[in-house]
Amino acid sequence: MGKIRTPYLLLLPGFAFLFTFFILPIINLAQTSTQTKIAGGDTGQYEQTLRFANYVDAFVDNKEQFGRSFLYAIIATVLALAIAYPLAYAIAFKSGKYKNVLLVLVVAPFFTSFLLRTIAWKQILGEEGFLVPTLRTLGIISENTTLTSTSFAVVMGMTYNFLPFMTLPLYASIDRIDPRTLEASGDLYANGYTTFRKVTLPLSMPGVVAGTLLTFIPAAGDYVNAAILGNPNTKMLGNVIESRYFKIVDYPTAAALSFTLMAAILILVTLYIRKAGTEELV
Amino acid sequence: MSHKIKDATIPTIPLGARIQRWVGRNLIRIYAVIAFTYLFIPVAYTFAFSFNDSGKSNLIWKGFTLGNWQNPCGAPEVCSALGNSIKIGFLATFFSTILGTMIAFAIGRHKFKGRSTSNLLIFLPMATPEIVMGASLLSLFLVFKINPGFWPTVIAHIVFCISFVVVTVKARIASLDPRLEQAAMDLYANEFETFRRVTLPLVAPGIAGAALLAFSLSFDDFIITNFNSGTLTTFPKFIYVSAARGIPAQANVIGSAMFFLALTIVIVGQLVNRRKVR
Incomplete structure (x- = not known):
C-alpha cells in the first residue's frame, strides 16, 4: 500500500505548487483574454465577457510584430545551430583532456548578467565603439551605415544570448556517439561529408531538436534584445505585450497576444518534433 | 645510379x-x-x-x-538591488531544489499511473515563453489583490526553476547503476538506509548542479521578474532601468565579480569530483 502511494506523495507538494502558480495563471490568462472594457470605466477596468474578437483585433493590429518575432527567432535559431554544431563537435571529439575546461567556458559567459552582455554589444556595435570606425576605414560598411538599432543587431544579440542553450544539448548528444561508428563509416569508403550526413548528424538529432527548441522558444518571446539593440521598427511581440501591460494597461489584448504566441509556438514545436521524429525530449 | x-x-x-x-x-x-x-x-x-x-x-x-572595485557600492541602489537578487536567488533555489528533487525521484524511480502526464507538466513551463509566464502570474496576483513585490517574485522564480531542477536531477538518477542499490539491499540495508547511504550520496552531485543552475537562472532573470516585482529592484532590473541614462561602472564590477566567483565554484566543484572519482 505504502509503495503505491510513495510517488504520489513525492509529487504532491511540487505539483500543487505548479498547479497554483502555473496552471491557474494560464487559465486566468485565458479568461482575461476575452474581457471587454467597461463603458465609461477607468483605465484598466474590464468586465468578463466572451469577446473572442479580441484575438482578431490583437492579431490584425500587431501582425507585423508577430511575423517579425517568428522570423527573427527562426534566423537566430538557425545561426545559433550553425555556430554551435561545429563548436559542440570540437569539444566532444577534438578537445582531449581539456573537454571539461571547454564545457565550463561555454557556460561561463552566462555568469555575467545577460543584460550587461547585451548592453556591452550595444556599446561595441555603437558609434563610440572601435568596430564601426574600423569597418568604415576598411570600406566594409559605408559612411552612413550603423550597426546598432538595426534588425541585424537584434538578431545577432539573440543568437549570442541563446548560444549556450544550443551548444549544451548538442554537445550532450554528440559526445554520446561512439567514435568507432565514424571509423566504421570511413572503413566502408564513406568520405567525410557522407559520414557526417549519414552517421554523425542522424545520431546527434536528439541534441539538434532539444537545442533548437531551447533556443527558439525563448527567442520568440524575447523583448529585451529588441528593446536594447533595436529601433521602433524592430519591435517584437514581446515588446507589444510588455507595453500593453505596463504602459497602456490593456490586459485583454496583452492576454490575447500572449495566448496567440504560446499557441503558435506549441503548434510549430509539435510540427517540428513530428518532422524531426524524436520523442525523447524530457 | x-x-x-x-x-x-x-x-x-x-x-x-x-x-x-x-x-x-x-x-x-x-x-x-x-x-x-x-x-x-x-x-x-x-x-x-x-x-x-x-x-x-x-x-x-x-x-x-x-x-x-574598491567601492562597489558607490553608485546609488546598486548594492540594494544586488542584495535583493541574492535573497530571491537563495529562497528560489532552496524551494525549487527540494520540490524538484522530490518530483525527479518520483518520475525517475517509480512506475505509476499518470507518469507521462507528469512529464508533460514538467515540460510545459520550459516550453512557455517567459513573457507569457510572467504576465499570467501577474494577472493571477492582481485577481487576488496581491501586490507584486518580493514574495511574488520568489514564487515566480520557483515556478520556472522547478522544471530545470527536475530535468537535471532526473538525468543523474537515470545514470545510476541499479546494481549498487541491489548490493546495499543484499547487505541487509533496509530501504531507508539504502536511500540515505547509497542513493542520496550518488545523486548529490546532480542535486548540487541543479541548485547552481536554479540560482543562476533566478539571479539572471529579468522578464518574469519585471512583471512580478512591482517597485522592488533586482540587479538585472537595475541594469535595464539605468541603461537609458548610462550604467554605472559599479554594475560592471559586480557582473565581473559574479563571473569569477561562479567560475571558481564550478572549477573547485570539478576538482573535488575528480578527486572523489580517484
Whole structure:
C-alpha cells in the first residue's frame, strides 16, 4: 500500500505548487483574454465577457510584430545551430583532456548578467565603439551605415544570448556517439561529408531538436534584445505585450497576444518534433 | 645510379601548401577559438569597463581606475538591488531544489499511473515563453489583490526553476547503476538506509548542479521578474532601468565579480569530483 502511494506523495507538494502558480495563471490568462472594457470605466477596468474578437483585433493590429518575432527567432535559431554544431563537435571529439575546461567556458559567459552582455554589444556595435570606425576605414560598411538599432543587431544579440542553450544539448548528444561508428563509416569508403550526413548528424538529432527548441522558444518571446539593440521598427511581440501591460494597461489584448504566441509556438514545436521524429525530449 | 640517389633528396613542401595543410587539419580547432572569442567579447568588454574612470555613465573610455572595485557600492541602489537578487536567488533555489528533487525521484524511480502526464507538466513551463509566464502570474496576483513585490517574485522564480531542477536531477538518477542499490539491499540495508547511504550520496552531485543552475537562472532573470516585482529592484532590473541614462561602472564590477566567483565554484566543484572519482 505504502509503495503505491510513495510517488504520489513525492509529487504532491511540487505539483500543487505548479498547479497554483502555473496552471491557474494560464487559465486566468485565458479568461482575461476575452474581457471587454467597461463603458465609461477607468483605465484598466474590464468586465468578463466572451469577446473572442479580441484575438482578431490583437492579431490584425500587431501582425507585423508577430511575423517579425517568428522570423527573427527562426534566423537566430538557425545561426545559433550553425555556430554551435561545429563548436559542440570540437569539444566532444577534438578537445582531449581539456573537454571539461571547454564545457565550463561555454557556460561561463552566462555568469555575467545577460543584460550587461547585451548592453556591452550595444556599446561595441555603437558609434563610440572601435568596430564601426574600423569597418568604415576598411570600406566594409559605408559612411552612413550603423550597426546598432538595426534588425541585424537584434538578431545577432539573440543568437549570442541563446548560444549556450544550443551548444549544451548538442554537445550532450554528440559526445554520446561512439567514435568507432565514424571509423566504421570511413572503413566502408564513406568520405567525410557522407559520414557526417549519414552517421554523425542522424545520431546527434536528439541534441539538434532539444537545442533548437531551447533556443527558439525563448527567442520568440524575447523583448529585451529588441528593446536594447533595436529601433521602433524592430519591435517584437514581446515588446507589444510588455507595453500593453505596463504602459497602456490593456490586459485583454496583452492576454490575447500572449495566448496567440504560446499557441503558435506549441503548434510549430509539435510540427517540428513530428518532422524531426524524436520523442525523447524530457 | 648515383644520379638517381641525388634526385631522391626529401622534397621540400612549399610554405603555402604547408600552411594550407595545417589549417585543413586544425580547421575545427581554429573554428572553436573563433567561437569562444565571440562568446567572450562582451564579457571581456564588461570586465575592461569595470576599470573605467567614467563617472556616471560608462559609455566612453576615460582612463584606468581601481576606484570602482574598491567601492562597489558607490553608485546609488546598486548594492540594494544586488542584495535583493541574492535573497530571491537563495529562497528560489532552496524551494525549487527540494520540490524538484522530490518530483525527479518520483518520475525517475517509480512506475505509476499518470507518469507521462507528469512529464508533460514538467515540460510545459520550459516550453512557455517567459513573457507569457510572467504576465499570467501577474494577472493571477492582481485577481487576488496581491501586490507584486518580493514574495511574488520568489514564487515566480520557483515556478520556472522547478522544471530545470527536475530535468537535471532526473538525468543523474537515470545514470545510476541499479546494481549498487541491489548490493546495499543484499547487505541487509533496509530501504531507508539504502536511500540515505547509497542513493542520496550518488545523486548529490546532480542535486548540487541543479541548485547552481536554479540560482543562476533566478539571479539572471529579468522578464518574469519585471512583471512580478512591482517597485522592488533586482540587479538585472537595475541594469535595464539605468541603461537609458548610462550604467554605472559599479554594475560592471559586480557582473565581473559574479563571473569569477561562479567560475571558481564550478572549477573547485570539478576538482573535488575528480578527486572523489580517484
